Amino acid sequence: MFGKPIGRICLTVLLLASLLTGASLASPRQAEAAAGVRYESKTVMYNGKSFSLQYAVIDVKNPYLRVMSVTAKEGIGHDESLASIVNRTGATVAVNGTFFDAYTTKDAERYPNGLLLNEGETVFSGENQSLVIPVGKTPDIRKLSLKVKITLTDAPSKRYTFSPWSVNRYYGASNQEQSVLFTRAFGEKVSFVGVKAVIKGGKIVTVTEGTATIPADGQVLLVGKADMNKRNILPYVKAGNLVDVTHTVLDLESGTTYDTEDYEAAVGVGPKLVTNGKMDVDPARDGFQDPKITTNAGARSFAGIDAKGQLVLGVSSAATMKDLAGALIKLGLTDAMNLDGGASSGLYAEGAMKRTPGREISNAIVVKRYAKPQVQVFLNGKIVNEIYGYMEKDLTMVPLRGIFERLGATMQWDSTGQVLTVQRGESRLVLRLNSRQAIVNGQAVQMDAAPVVTAGRTYVPLRFAVTALGGKVVWDNKLYRASITTPQ
Numbered sequence: 146m147f148g149k150p151i152g153r154i155c156l157t158v159l160l161l162a163s164l165l166t167g168a169s170l171a172s173p174r175q176a177e178a179a180a181g182v183r184y185e186s187k188t189v190m191y192n193g194k195s196f197s198l199q200y201a202v203i204d205v206k207n208p209y210l211r212v213m214s215v216t217a218k219e220g221i222g223h224d225e226s227l228a229s230i231v232n233r234t235g236a237t238v239a240v241n242g243t244f245f246d247a248y249t250t251k252d253a254e255r256y257p258n259g260l261l262l263n264e265g266e267t268v269f270s271g272e273n274q275s276l277v278i279p280v281g282k283t284p285d286i287r288k289l290s291l292k293v294k295i296t297l298t299d300a301p302s303k304r305y306t307f308s309p310w311s312v313n314r315y316y317g318a319s320n321q322e323q324s325v326l327f328t329r330a331f332g333e334k335v336s337f338v339g340v341k342a343v344i345k346g347g348k349i350v351t352v353t354e355g356t357a358t359i360p361a362d363g364q365v366l367l368v369g370k371a372d373m374n375k376r377n378i379l380p381y382v383k384a385g386n387l388v389d390v391t392h393t394v395l396d397l398e399s400g401t402t403y404d405t406e407d408y409e410a411a412v413g414v415g416p417k418l419v420t421n422g423k424m425d426v427d428p429a430r431d432g433f434q435d436p437k438i439t440t441n442a443g444a445r446s447f448a449g450i451d452a453k454g455q456l457v458l459g460v461s462s463a464a465t466m467k468d469l470a471g472a473l474i475k476l477g478l479t480d481a482m483n484l485d486g487g488a489s490s491g492l493y494a495e496g497a498m499k500r501t502p503g504r505e506i507s508n509a510i511v512v513k514r515y516a517k518p519q520v521q522v523f524l525n526g527k528i529v530n531e532i533y534g535y536m537e538k539d540l541t542m543v544p545l546r547g548i549f550e551r552l553g554a555t556m557q558w559d560s561t562g563q564v565l566t567v568q569r570g571e572s573r574l575v576l577r578l579n580s581r582q583a584i585v586n587g588q589a590v591q592m593d594a595a596p597v598v599t600a601g602r603t604y605v606p607l608r609f610a611v612t613a614l615g616g617k618v619v620w621d622n623k624l625y626r627a628s629i630t631t632p633q
Contacts, residue, residue, distance in 0.1 A: 216508045280528050
């Protein structure tokens, strides 16, 4: 019987204390929104030498933060200043990423030298020691290989399966044996010599030897006209033929294969520096022979993980690989690897460039802070990786298209009436923007909030999406993850 008055007295005392001291009573969520990243600068002694380290420590599990692999604005093969990447992405922290062909005179051929993966999709294929951010938000450094397999089907009994040479890298007009898969990460168009198949919705929609436009939600397969391709691949490159493109990640240390969707981001660089708190420097093992890497000292950038499982991104004064590894162990990192360095080395944190690269770069590792907590959405065990949900006060909003398209639903948008109609089998769903009332199979249903459009995507309350699907949801508060299961 005394619970309520005592509660009011305690709240009054706290408010008075706040007013008298000038302190603010931030909610746990407000505190979480402001936390998650800290910047530090230290001088570390190792091997009789001092090394200046500047770095940011990131709590990857903070729901307001996401780690991304970002390429230059114009796409793969191009470069951009780190400052421009920061401004374009709204980064809270940014460091240069993997090596690239910095010395080529051809502006569109400054290709990365390491694998890149972002939001569950292959950006650039490769095989490297890699910083990985799995959907479980436990950063790690593993040796990975990004694999792509394409199956072309001309008839139920006529199909051909192969692995393209790469994703988003062209090998020149003289290499007519090549086959390359291009995604929108490359740019908008492919005009190289060869046969181009435009893929959308699991089908080849057009075939051309001219310029091909890459669909925003599709790919372009380029096939050279060498005799072997004429025999094996090109007979299946026809408009209307079915295409299955499978992207996987092979963990070369464990031999386990994963879906690319199991990763939020990955950047392949190296060499590796630290494993389980011990020096682990072997440039030859990791594919390096250049003295700039194997023996010489130079300005460095690095990525690592500390004892708390937090991501550490930073830069160092001139160091050899072994000296850098020793300094990072002294700093307390349990695992670490080298990033591109020298004139590419750069770090942005605390709203300022802590080190400005001496040249434009092709890619960067970016940490972005959102105004609202980001929610992972799983549907029947698979993450909707390219589109996150978010929390609005205590209401979870989820991407309608990302969920329903994965269930094979079709969508029709009436721009005049601002009405979205979703059809899945016999089920029909009608939504109107700015209206909390939806029609599900002819019955009016009241939603917790009206559908909203953000960045061209429609979001609806999680509870409504689950109800409309006849499913169930499990909430993971540590990962801010909503796992939806629906009848198959």
